[in-house]
Amino acid sequence: MSAQSLEITPDEQRRLERFYFYEARLLDNRQYRQWLGLLSQDVRYVMPARVNVQVPNRARGQEDMLSVERELEGADSMGCPHREENYTILTLRAERAYKINSWSEQPPARTRRIVGNIELLVSDGQQSSVCSNFLLYYSRPGSENVIYSGQRRDTLLSRPAGFLLAQREVVLDYATIELPTLGLLF
Amino acid sequence: MRIRNLVNEDASLISRRCWSDPAVYALEKRGIFGRSWLFLGHESQIRSPGDFVQAYMCETPIILARGLDGGIYATINSCTHRGLPVCRADYGNTKRFVCPYHNWSYTVEGNLVTIPQESELSHQPDKSKLGLKRVPRVESWRGLIFGSFDASIIALEDYLGDMRFYLDAFLDRFPSGIEFMGAPQRWMINANWKLPVENQLGDVNHGAFLHSAIIPREAQDTIEKLGYSVVTTPGHGATFRLMPADAPVDEVAWGMEGLGGIFGGEEVKNYLREVQAQASARVGALRARMKGLTYGIYPNLSFLWSNTSFKVSHPRGPGKVEYWSWAVVPADAPEHIKRVLRTNYSSFFGPAGILEQEDAEVWSQQFLGSNIDFADDRPYFYGLGLGEEKIHPEMPGLVSVTANEFYARHFFSRWRDDLLTVEDAL
Numbered sequence: 001m002s003a004q005s006l007e008i009t010p011d012e013q014r015r016l017e018r019f020y021f022y023e024a025r026l027l028d029n030r031q032y033r034q035w036l037g038l039l040s041q042d043v044r045y046v047m048p049a050r051v052n053v054q055v056p057n058r059a060r061g062q063e064d065m066l067s068v069e070r071e072l073e074g075a076d077s078m079g080c081p082h083r084e085e086n087y088t089i090l091t092l093r094a095e096r097a098y099k100i101n102s103w104s105e106q107p108p109a110r111t112r113r114i115v116g117n118i119e120l121l122v123s124d125g126q127q128s129s130v131c132s133n134f135l136l137y138y139s140r141p142g143s144e145n146v147i148y149s150g151q152r153r154d155t156l157l158s159r160p161a162g163f164l165l166a167q168r169e170v171v172l173d174y175a176t177i178e179l180p181t182l183g184l185l186f
Numbered sequence: 187m188r189i190r191n192l193v194n195e196d197a198s199l200i201s202r203r204c205w206s207d208p209a210v211y212a213l214e215k216r217g218i219f220g221r222s223w224l225f226l227g228h229e230s231q232i233r234s235p236g237d238f239v240q241a242y243m244c245e246t247p248i249i250l251a252r253g254l255d256g257g258i259y260a261t262i263n264s265c266t267h268r269g270l271p272v273c274r275a276d277y278g279n280t281k282r283f284v285c286p287y288h289n290w291s292y293t294v295e296g297n298l299v300t301i302p303q304e305s306e307l308s309h310q311p312d313k314s315k316l317g318l319k320r321v322p323r324v325e326s327w328r329g330l331i332f333g334s335f336d337a338s339i340i341a342l343e344d345y346l347g348d349m350r351f352y353l354d355a356f357l358d359r360f361p362s363g364i365e366f367m368g369a370p371q372r373w374m375i376n377a378n379w380k381l382p383v384e385n386q387l388g389d390v391n392h393g394a395f396l397h398s399a400i401i402p403r404e405a406q407d408t409i410e411k412l413g414y415s416v417v418t419t420p421g422h423g424a425t426f427r428l429m430p431a432d433a434p435v436d437e438v439a440w441g442m443e444g445l446g447g448i449f450g451g452e453e454v455k456n457y458l459r460e461v462q463a464q465a466s467a468r469v470g471a472l473r474a475r476m477k478g479l480t481y482g483i484y485p486n487l488s489f490l491w492s493n494t495s496f497k498v499s500h501p502r503g504p505g506k507v508e509y510w511s512w513a514v515v516p517a518d519a520p521e522h523i524k525r526v527l528r529t530n531y532s533s534f535f536g537p538a539g540i541l542e543q544e545d546a547e548v549w550s551q552q553f554l555g556s557n558i559d560f561a562d563d564r565p566y567f568y569g570l571g572l573g574e575e576k577i578h579p580e581m582p583g584l585v586s587v588t589a590n591e592f593y594a595r596h597f598f599s600r601w602r603d604d605l606l607t608v609e610d611a612l
Contacts, residue, residue: 047538049368051276052276053275054275054278054280055275073368078367078521078525080367080368080371080513080528081532082371082532082536082538084528084529084533086449088449089445092400093540096399096400096540099398099399101395101396102544103396103399103547104547142551142554143547144376176372176373176374176508177371177372177374179537180543180546181538
């Protein structure tokens with residue numbers, strides 16, 4: 001995560017943006033079934049928990065002292081990530097939205113996603129590691145309006161029709177969760 | 187406002203003010219959180235000397251630590267000099283807790299060892315009297331650690347009473363007990379602390395309705411057919427299914443219906459079958475057939491057996507909860523199986539939970555309803571199944587069908603009596 005992004009052409013960058021902006025528009029328009037079409041069938045979707053960690057003595061004065069990675073209880077940890085999901089669970093979330101008794105989203109929340117800082121970090125032409133930041137404005141009827149802030153670390157597969165999302169790690173900028181739910185599609 | 191006007195004699199009518207009045211909350215702090223056993227953590231979180239985790243007793247921050255002598259220590263996380271927290275990490279291992287303001291430093295047991303300023307002064311304060319305030323009573327049972335601010339409270343085992351019979355149906359199923367995974371997930375919810383507690387104490391009834399987008403009706407029918415609700419002591423309760431004696435192992439075994447059983451493949455299934463194969467020998471034939479749903483320990487600890495997590499509803503005022511929850515797994519399961527099993531908690535419960543997102547919404551809405559005006563002549567109706575609970579020949583406590591709200595009436599009877607004690611003393 002510490003190297004500069006790859007030097008790519010404006011067209012290649014545009015191709016990535018086109019994918020992410022389309023994804024954000026589908027989700028804000030509540031077209032979750034179409035969003036599922038952007039996923040690989042073996043997709044892994046992980047949201048690490050984020051904790052307030054102790055500074056180890058040997059890290060004092062080092063860059064590692066403030067390492068974000070040490071704060072994350074991710075899929076490989078023996079802590080408990082907020083989410084570790086496959087295509088089936090993501091489908092369950094998407095389909096839930098269209099049921100009249102999905103009470104926390106009925107009437108549905110209004111959302112607006114802003115995706116930026118899109119960086120291609122590694123690519124072999126077929127598979128790409130892409131990192132992006134997002135702000136998600138969330139307005140639920142009868143509740144306070146909140147902003148979600150975070151980073152997404154994706155693995156995209158290049159297909160003739162466009163990209164497919166094969167892995168996503170969502171790193172949120174909160175330890176204590178002062179948000180109505182982490183169950184959205186980020 | 188008088189407490190005796192808020193809850194009627196049989197606790198079938200509960201005033202909206204119980205949930206929203208700041209004066210009630212002030213009484214709850216003294217009458218309940220100052221006088222009960224409160225859950226602090228699990229021994230698996232502090233295995234080695236110097237290990238610590240943070241905890242809360244109501245709104246009071248606590249450091250739970252393993253002392254250098256191997257003992258368990260609970261101290262208030264507030265410096266004796268100016269009151270700052272001396273521990274900022276969620277967990278870790280240390281020799282000293284140091285206050286950031288003037289560097290007063292304390293051992294993990296809470297003893298004050300350094301006042302940097304004292305070398306410049308002629309008179310040194312008596313450091314033995316200036317340690318972190320210790321929680322006067324700390325006891326553990328089956329690895330579950332509780333603390334109490336009431337030095338004269340009954341022993342923890344007596345406080346848990348017959349709930350131990352039901353807790354052991356799960357905890358004692360595993361030869362090495364259970365383990366808490368990682369830091370608690372902490373979630374602020376705009377609700378009164380008692381509603382998450384009531385929900386987990388015995389409210390199976392909402393499942394078929396609030397969660398009908400996810401839980402199939404047939405699953406809920408099975409729960410109602412095989413389900414029991416039990417109150418051992420007012421405020422403590424359990425709900426579970428008692429599976430038929432001839433039910434196949436895959437229907438009885440804990441975890442098989444969860445995501446571990448569904449996505450974990452044959453290896454996880456075989457592990458779960460193996461646990462069930464030992465269950466009769468470990469917990470007896472009756473408890474081996476139990477498939478737990480929700481448990482509650484007065485005042486604010488919950489155990490969700492069906493999705494294996496422990497939860498604590500920490501109040502933050504009448505209308506806010508800091509809800510803590512941990513995924514719980516068998517301590518001796520292989521690591522890769524633990525990682526699969528934890529998803530049956532996190533996918534459905536906790537801040538991202540596909541089920542609990544609905545619960546948090548209605549808990550918040552209930553607080554809004556409890557805080558409205560012109561409706562005090564419409565207390566909440568808690569009378570469903572009044573008087574229908576009975577003694578059972580094999581299972582301790584009062585037993586009934588899950589639709590009976592006696593678990594909540596017993597909770598509020600105890601709640602009322604606890605508050606009356608401190609109100610009368612005013």
